Amino acid sequence: MLSETETKLLGVMMMVIMLGMGASLTFKDFAIALRKPLGIIIGMVCQYGLMPLLAFLLATALALPPAYAIGLILMGCMPGGTTSNIFAYFSKGTLSLSILMTMSSTLLAIVMVPLTLGFYSSGIEGNWLIPRENVIQILFVLLVPTVIGIALRKWNSNVGAMVEMLGGLLGVLVILFLVVSWVPRNWQLLLDTGFPVYAASVGLGLCGFVLGYGLSRLLRQDSRRSRTIALETGIQNGPLAVLIVLLSFQGSQQQEVLLIPVLYSLFIVISSSFVTMWFRKLTTREEMARDQAKIGALAKA
């Protein structure tokens, strides 16, 4: 369980992260993206179509108890995480697409999260439900810094770019903060936790990568864009889920629901790092092949 102060601190950090995300884009970037919306549409289908369904299926298949099930479904319904942009950068993905997907899913969250969350958690016992008003309220509060971020960028691009960097940095720090403040205090809980919970926490991200990539390839996106969409789909906004849980539950109930979002946030950093290294290698190999073709053409000449 996190203390009152820690919860408040997390809230403030989330606001800065959202401010940074807002500052990473201009209105023109949006307008341009909407001219060729297929990539974004695929991304949103992955984000709010595939992921919540995947979370629901995993919860059912692993027969998770209600506390864990609601945590997993909440995780699945979250918008894209801001750390995905950092991973997209390192994996030599299409950075602009990654940023746009995160931003679009965050803006859509205010409608889509209550909708998907309500739908997939309708079978869960009443006292484990997350009140819809809570979710909307939190998302709305986070929308404000996002819009301020966009405005900052427009007002002064130096301030905008600095805020963007600060937000990106905090995105990583928050996860570290969660791990450092939560894991040692819940060591026993981690030892007692059974396989299904771990499988769900790790599996949500991994299956997200696979499904995101598969759907993009099916819809004829090139391999580099597909890898970007894959990372974007698998990486959810973990800290946001944690914040929603903290503000919706109390005491031991809170601690139980919190387990999967925290484990997910922890493991997604690890699995994303591996996937990123792999994707980077693939992209580099493709680039090398193109170079090789050039050298071949020269030799032929």
Place this chain on the structure above:
Amino acid sequence: MHPTPGDTLDALNNPYDLRPWLGQYGKHIAVELPAPTHASLPQMMVAAAHRYADQTAFTTVMPNGMYGSLSYRQVNEKSDEFARYLRQVLGLHAGDRVAIQMPNCLSYPVVLLGVLKAGCVAVNTNPLYTATEMAHQFKDSGAKVVVVVDMFADKLQEALPKTDVKHVVITKVPEFFPALVGGVVHAVMKHWSNLVPKHSVQATSLPEALAKGRAAAKSGGPAVADWWQPLKHDTLALLQYTGGTTGVAKGAMLTHGNLLWNVAQMRAMCASHLEDGREVVLTALPLYHIFAFTVNFLCMFEAGARNVLVPSPRPIQNLQRAIENYKITWITGVNTLYNALLGEEWFSAFPPKHLKAAGGGGASMHGAVVERFEAMTGAPLVEGYGLTESSPVVCFQPLNVPRQKESIGIPAPMTDVRLIDDAGALVAVGQPGELIVRGPQLMQGYWQRPEATAEVMKDGWLHTGDVAVMDEKGTFKIVDRKKDMILVSGFNVYPNEIEEALSRHEGVLEAAVIGVPDGKTGEAVRAYVVKRDEALTAEALQAHCRALLTGYKLPARIEFRDELPKTAVGKILRRELRTAVLSAGAASHNTSNKG
């Protein structure tokens, strides 16, 4: 008196001296220009700095939109400090050479103006040079001081022992940025992008140099103006190296007068579209290149414009934030830059709204690119022609009258142009001949190379090596470089014409054409093409060419490439393609001999 080319012909047969192009000058372009009233570049620039003191003179924009700016007053003050550093701290004398080697950044105007105020000669140096090229240029020019950007200090270290350089000043791309922003940009460049190599060059940082200059001012000494007031029109201002791709680079000697004249000529050509104190010019071409140096830097400084500097236009996306965040009214570029912009969605979706005009030069513009750019932005894209040896502007398309597109336009005021054949006789209107030029913007010669100078400067005329034709209205059109001409079965084929035809195909991004040895036809046309559309085939392109070109001009072979070799400003290097073919040919020849 020496006979000048064409003197053997009478005036009726000399269509050039009648200056038929004056009919196209219209009411905006002055036919006669008075000699520039300013005695030197510093005098001109100090006057502008007083006139526009509080306006922004330069803004450097990084790819992520981070920026730093200097006002006219700041440029003036900091360049005074740098002049003092050179004269009082380093003890340089009037006429000493100072090499400047940096991409577009705020340090450039401060250092350049500082060098000129000190009465020294600036040596513009391409920062992408190899250590060998650097060593040659510094040794040849006798530079005593080098001001280099930290990104290339490691190569300088390699070159230094082979030169007479005594002092090195190091600057960085985000110099003069707000402290926090500059720190972040520098940290990212150094630790993230690995663009700042380690080096052990004994150097002073630019801020330190300026601080020493300020300290020197307090301890007395002459006024900075005492160093630049003696400068006159015939004082050497700049050594601008050229010809690096054809062999050993030579320094064109440009005086204060040459450059002041070219500024006046260029301003006269642009008068209808240039509002003093109101323009915002995008400088994506490097300032160390003569085109951006004179047009973007000197002209626009005198016009009180705000100069938006982009350190590197590659990838072309680096220009996005600069174009989005500032109300750009003028752009200068080369064909490859405009072509790249047209391919960017952010540019085609939101072309600059305030654009008044765009200028192209450096290499010939393709008609298709000009048409698409003008349709997209609604502003004229006028093409000009010039050489390092002529400061550089010789011709430009006029902005204010219906103009002959796909030409280099008409000679600038006070400039004479003639076309001559191999024997030195004038050619008739409509006939191709080598372009020769005379005017106050011509260099004094190549630095310490009288033979090379004598080869191109004959009786006051600069022989350009470019083949052109003139129509009855005095509009000139470059046919090609004399030495790039391809001889197919005795017919002259000019690569530009074939490249232009290829570029007209929708699926072609860019093309380069060269001549290769051929057993049957002597030389054969070969095309290298970068696709815009992956589905493009050589057969489809051949069919396209057959509709536009006669038989002997058709490419015998078309090869697809991912990119074409280019110079620092984006001119396609046909020579490099040809060298690759010739050496591969020689290699296969050797192999077959052995076999």
